[in-house]
Every structure is written in structure tokens, then in C-alpha cells.
Amino acid sequence: MTEKTELAGKIVLVTGASRGIGYAAALQAARRGAHVIAVARTVAGLEALDDEIQKFGGSTTLVPLDLRDGDAIDRLGAAIFERWGHLDGLIANAGQLGVLNPVAHIKPDDFDKIFAVNVTANYRLIRSLDALLRAAENGRAVFISSSSARSKRPFWGLYAASKAALDALVKSYAGELASTTVRVNAFYPGAVRTAMRAKAMPGEDPQTLPTPDDIAPALIDLLNPSLDEQGRVYNVETGVFEEI
Ligand SMILES: NC(=O)c1ccc[n+]([C@@H]2O[C@H](COP(=O)([O-])OP(=O)(O)OC[C@H]3O[C@@H](n4cnc5c(N)ncnc54)[C@H](OP(=O)(O)O)[C@@H]3O)[C@@H](O)[C@H]2O)c1
Numbered sequence: 001m002t003e004k005t006e007l008a009g010k011i012v013l014v015t016g017a018s019r020g021i022g023y024a025a026a027l028q029a030a031r032r033g034a035h036v037i038a039v040a041r042t043v044a045g046l047e048a049l050d051d052e053i054q055k056f057g058g059s060t061t062l063v064p065l066d067l068r069d070g071d072a073i074d075r076l077g078a079a080i081f082e083r084w085g086h087l088d089g090l091i092a093n094a095g096q097l098g099v100l101n102p103v104a105h106i107k108p109d110d111f112d113k114i115f116a117v118n119v120t121a122n123y124r125l126i127r128s129l130d131a132l133l134r135a136a137e138n139g140r141a142v143f144i145s146s147s148s149a150r151s152k153r154p155f156w157g158l159y160a161a162s163k164a165a166l167d168a169l170v171k172s173y174a175g176e177l178a179s180t181t182v183r184v185n186a187f188y189p190g191a192v193r194t195a196m197r198a199k200a201m202p203g204e205d206p207q208t209l210p211t212p213d214d215i216a217p218a219l220i221d222l223l224n225p226s227l228d229e230q231g232r233v234y235n236v237e238t239g240v241f242e243e244i
Pocket residue numbers: 015016017018019020021022039040041042043045065066067068093094095096097117144145146147188189190191192193194195196197
């Protein structure tokens with residue numbers, strides 16, 4: 001069934017699993033034997049993922065959820081505790097681009113919405129899932145950020161600031177887990193052929209970009225129990241771990 005089976009029997013939660021990078025990551029984790037808890041708002045996307053995973057004998061739990069609902073994230077943590085008592089892997093991937101505008105022109109609602117998904121939701125996931133990751137034999141958490149956090153390009157301020165905030169959260173959280181078996185890192189996927197990238201770069205030929213399936217193996221490698229990196233970022237563009 002699978003080439004690698006190091007995630008056999010593991011419980012892995014993937015946010016933003018209805019399309020794009022999260023969908024491919026969920027598929028890859030299932031191919032390696034994990035039971036995937038798939039979170040997103042779009043039920044049709046989650047069901048398509050479930051169909052694809054079932055075809056090779058894998059299993060999922062589908063969780064239609066708006067990640068801006070912090071109480072729902074708390075309920076999700078409680079449900080995972082009730083059913084499994086621990087969480088082996090978290091791929092915190094869901095994110096939004098927002099508007100590409102001069103900072104002075106960003107509307108307050110747009111600013112709040114992007115920070116709610118890209119930053120606050122990830123804090124709420126940490127708050128809800130921390131004890132479950134610690135309860136696992138080798139808990140692994142990966143937060144999908146972006147090299148935009150470093151670029152500070154004009155018009156990308158909203159997205160860049162949200163990803164820089166996420167990087168800071170990841171770095172601090174990883175430090176807090178230094179003496180545990182949990183490993184926490186960020187992941188910069190580079191430019192990937194998804195709906196978000198098409199929105200950001202409408203003039204670009206998508207065929208020139210790697211697909212989510214191309215990068216998913218490198219992402220899921222960060223869930224490996226043997227991984228020792230802590231509080232760093234794996235950058236697909238350079239192919240190595242870097243300081244956040
Ligand atoms: N593609 C790139 O070139 C690129 C580059 C650097 C970083 N990234 C990062 O990679 C991650 C995935 O991006 P992508 O390109 O795959 O984007 P995408 O195709 O737009 O997918 C985004 C995913 O996030 C989910 N999501 C968004 N808002 C949500 C909410 N409020 N509640 C629950 N789920 C939500 C979406 O699901 P629903 O809409 O169904 O809820 C969808 O599954 C993002 O964090 C992005 O910033 C992407």
C-alpha cells in the first residue's frame with residue numbers, strides 16, 4: 001500500500017485539508033499509514049479527500065470547521081482526547097492570503113480576518129492540542145508559514161506580518177518544549193500550484209510551479225519520529241533547515 005510506513009497507527013491532524021497543500025499533505029500522511037483528522041470548511045473537499053484515502057485502505061475523520069471559531073477548536077481537542085488520548089502529528093496548514101494592498105489601504109476587517117486564520121487559529125490549536133502532543137510518544141507539529149515573513153515586500157504587508165507572527169509563535173513554543181519529546185518546526189513551501197498562489201500571481205503560468213503533491217513528502221517527513229530539529233524552518237526553496 002505505501003512506500004513508507006513510519007506513520008502506521010499514528011493520529012495526524014491536518015488543517016486546510018480541503019484543497020491545495022493541506023489536501024496533498026493529508027493524502028501523504030495517510031499513504032504512510034496515519035489516521036488523518038482532516039479540518040477545513042469545505043465539506044466537498046474533505047469528502048473528496050476521504051474518497052481518495054479510502055481507495056488505498058486508509059482512514060480519516062472529517063471535521064468541517066471554521067478555524068476562526070476558537071471554542072470549536074477547544075471542542076476538537078476534547079474530542080481527540082476522548083477518542084485517542086493523544087495526538088502524534090499536527091500539520092497546521094490552513095491560511096489565507098488576504099488582500100495585496102498598501103498597508104495604509106488595508107481595511108480593518110480584512111486585517112482582523114487574516115490574523116484570525118493565520119495567527120490566532122494557530123495559537124488556539126496550540127492551546128487546545130499541546131497536552132495531546134505531549135501525551136504522544138513523539139509528538140510532532142509543523143506550521144506552514146512562508147518566506148514572505150522575511151521578504152517584507154510592498155503590498156504583501158498583511159500576509160507577511162501574519163506569517164512573521166506565526167514564525168515567532170512557533171519559535172517560542174518550540175523553546176518551551178525543548179525538554180520534551182515533542183518537536184515543533186515551521187515549513188516554507190516556496191511557490192506551489194494552488195488557488196492561493198493563483199490569486200497572488202494571476203499572470204503566472206501555473207504549469208511552471210511544483211504541485212502540492214511534489215512538496216508533500218518533504219512536509220510529512222517533518223512528522224517522522226526520528227526528526228530531531230526543534231524551532232527551525234524547513235525551506236523547500238533551499239532544501240535545508242534554517243533558523244527562523
Ligand atoms: N501556495 C503557495 O505558493 C504558498 C506559498 C507559501 C506559503 N503557503 C501557505 O501554505 C498554506 C496552504 O496554502 P495553499 O496554497 O494550499 O492555499 P489554498 O489552496 O487556498 O488552501 C487553503 C486551505 O486553508 C483552508 N482554510 C482557509 N481559511 C480557513 C478557515 N477559516 N477555517 C478552516 N480552514 C480554512 C482552506 O479550506 P476551506 O476554504 O475549505 O475552509 C483550504 O483547505 C497556507 O498557510 C499558505 O499561506 C502557500
